[in-house]
Amino acid sequence: MRPVExxxxxxxxxxxxxxxxxxATSAPxxxxxxxxxxxxxxxxxxxxxxxxxIGGGATxxxxxxxxxxxxxxxxxxxxxxxSSGATSRSHGLLHSGARYAEADRIGAxxxxxxxxxxxxxxxxxxxxxxxxFVQLPGDDADYFDEKRAACAEIGIETRLLTAxxxxxxxxxxxxRVERAMWVPxxxxxPSRLSAANAADAEAHGGTIYPHAPLEDLVVExxxxxxxxxxxxxxxxxxxxxxxxxxxxxxxxxxAMAGVKVEMAPSRGVMISVExxxxxxxxxxxxxxxxxxxxxPHAGEVVLGTTSVPVTDPDNYEKADWEIEKSIRECAxxxxxxxxxxxxxxxxxxxxxxxxxxxxxxxxxISRGFFVLNHANDGVxxxxxxVGGKLTTYRQMAEAVxxxxxxxxxxDAACTTATRPLPGADDPDQLDAFVxxxxxxxxxxADVVRASTPVKA
Ligand SMILES: Cc1cc2nc3c(=O)[nH]c(=O)nc-3n(C[C@H](O)[C@H](O)[C@H](O)COP(=O)(O)OP(=O)(O)OC[C@H]3O[C@@H](n4cnc5c(N)ncnc54)[C@H](O)[C@@H]3O)c2cc1C
Numbered sequence: 001m002r003p004v005e006x007x008x009x010x011x012x013x014x015x016x017x018x019x020x021x022x023x024a025t026s027a028p029x030x031x032x033x034x035x036x037x038x039x040x041x042x043x044x045x046x047x048x049x050x051x052x053x054i055g056g057g058a059t060x061x062x063x064x065x066x067x068x069x070x071x072x073x074x075x076x077x078x079x080x081x082x083s084s085g086a087t088s089r090s091h092g093l094l095h096s097g098a099r100y101a102e103a104d105r106i107g108a109x110x111x112x113x114x115x116x117x118x119x120x121x122x123x124x125x126x127x128x129x130x131x132x133f134v135q136l137p138g139d140d141a142d143y144f145d146e147k148r149a150a151c152a153e154i155g156i157e158t159r160l161l162t163a164x165x166x167x168x169x170x171x172x173x174x175x176r177v178e179r180a181m182w183v184p185x186x187x188x189x190p191s192r193l194s195a196a197n198a199a200d201a202e203a204h205g206g207t208i209y210p211h212a213p214l215e216d217l218v219v220e221x222x223x224x225x226x227x228x229x230x231x232x233x234x235x236x237x238x239x240x241x242x243x244x245x246x247x248x249x250x251x252x253x254x255a256m257a258g259v260k261v262e263m264a265p266s267r268g269v270m271i272s273v274e275x276x277x278x279x280x281x282x283x284x285x286x287x288x289x290x291x292x293x294x295x296p297h298a299g300e301v302v303l304g305t306t307s308v309p310v311t312d313p314d315n316y317e318k319a320d321w322e323i324e325k326s327i328r329e330c331a332x333x334x335x336x337x338x339x340x341x342x343x344x345x346x347x348x349x350x351x352x353x354x355x356x357x358x359x360x361x362x363x364x365i366s367r368g369f370f371v372l373n374h375a376n377d378g379v380x381x382x383x384x385x386v387g388g389k390l391t392t393y394r395q396m397a398e399a400v401x402x403x404x405x406x407x408x409x410x411d412a413a414c415t416t417a418t419r420p421l422p423g424a425d426d427p428d429q430l431d432a433f434v435x436x437x438x439x440x441x442x443x444x445a446d447v448v449r450a451s452t453p454v455k456a
């Protein structure tokens with residue numbers, strides 16, 4: 001079957017100075033019975049794709065990679081540079097699942113499974129630092145024990161440390177720590193992760209468009225028949241299936257197809273401060289609160305975060321109290337950060353899905369994910385993926401790709417859990433991917449050198 005072709009030329013961020021074809025293919029693709037053609041409609045060049053993924057965060061790029069590896073023709077459109085949403089505005093903790101173990105078993109099970117997968121496929125997109133849950137005076141000792149027991153049930157390895165052992169292993173840790181437990185947390189560099197997924201999707205015939213916002217969806221007879229892309233693409237796409245992977249914006253995008261997806265987004269602040277030599281990630285062992293987590297980078301630590309409901313993920317307050325409280329609370333665990341020079345501060349918006357719950361600080365909403373097949377809402381070829389974590393992006397992508405493949409009648413297994421990401425063992429190559437897709441975000445701005453020239 002002939003791959004989709006297009007004759008117009010656009011400038012993509014993959015090559016900001018050179019025109020590149022809208023669709024490039026490097027592997028045979030399955031177009032699942034869709035006619036492969038380019039045509040003019042009312043003077044506008046229109047092209048087809050089997051699956052159009054909207055949103056270029058970890059989830060969207062993960063879906064594009066998964067589908068492309070199954071041989072399915074996929075196009076991804078992101079309104080900004082890749083990973084400009086929550087993905088590269090997150091805290092960047094590779095969760096072991098311990099944070100959720102006692103309250104959200106499914107979310108915790110997903111985290112530990114993917115934590116282990118990413119250790120084997122993601123190379124320099126992550127760093128194995130380990131993590132500590134620390135108990136301070138006033139923290140509920142029963143909560144500590146419950147968490148540890150829940151971790152054991154789920155299969156999350158823990159190791160109990162006395163206060164002296166914890167202080168010995170983590171210089172700078174507060175001398176008020178009463179005890180601690182080691183967990184297999186780590187650090188994610190999300191710009192690299194998204195860019196590497198996108199690069200693998202392209203290497204297997206997918207097409208990635210940064211700076212291509214979805215402006216509208218046209219629904220006829222219970223199917224999305226057209227997607228209007230603006231920005232650097234400025235074109236109409238005829239998709240066989242559309243996947244809405246727009247995180248906190250999922251409600252807005254679903255509404256373009258006349259479908260209701262009830263999101264309950266919440267914002268959080270992160271502050272990166274100068275600090276040398278923190279080994280493990282630090283977690284306060286208490287019911288999730290503001291300023292509970294310190295994530296180690298070389299020469300910096302990332303403090304955070306808060307959880308405040310927002311109604312518009314593009315337009316929300318960024319309050320000083322969130323910064324002050326996060327620093328103050330994190331300093332309970334690592335006192336020197338109280339006065340450390342601030343390197344950068346950023347906010348992100350969590351893509352929480354809660355059709356029945358939009359009240360409170362939204363910390364209690366599950367960090368599990370949901371694949372919504374909108375055939376149930378009267379639109380047959382439209383899916384949304386909502387909720388989840390950066391840590392579980394690959395599993396989320398697999399769940400979507402399974403459903404999309406089934407709908408297309410394609411029997412192809414997921415291979416993303418065992419296949420290393422391209423460039424995983426080469427930080428320069430990963431950073432070149434970040435530059436290629438304009439994927440740099442604040443979470444790992446100190447780690448990634450996105451100005452690295454793109455390798456051929
Ligand atoms: C403060 C905070 C801290 C967090 N910390 C962690 C952590 O430590 N560990 C962890 O595992 N998870 C963490 N998370 C959660 C994690 O960041 C998210 O669950 C995950 O990154 C979501 O990825 P996504 O691809 O689904 O969404 P996003 O990364 O938000 O991607 C959605 C994309 O859709 C794009 N988009 C929107 N509208 C359109 C349109 N019309 N056309 C085209 N594109 C569009 C957006 O620009 C965006 O890039 C945190 C989140 C926040 C907010």
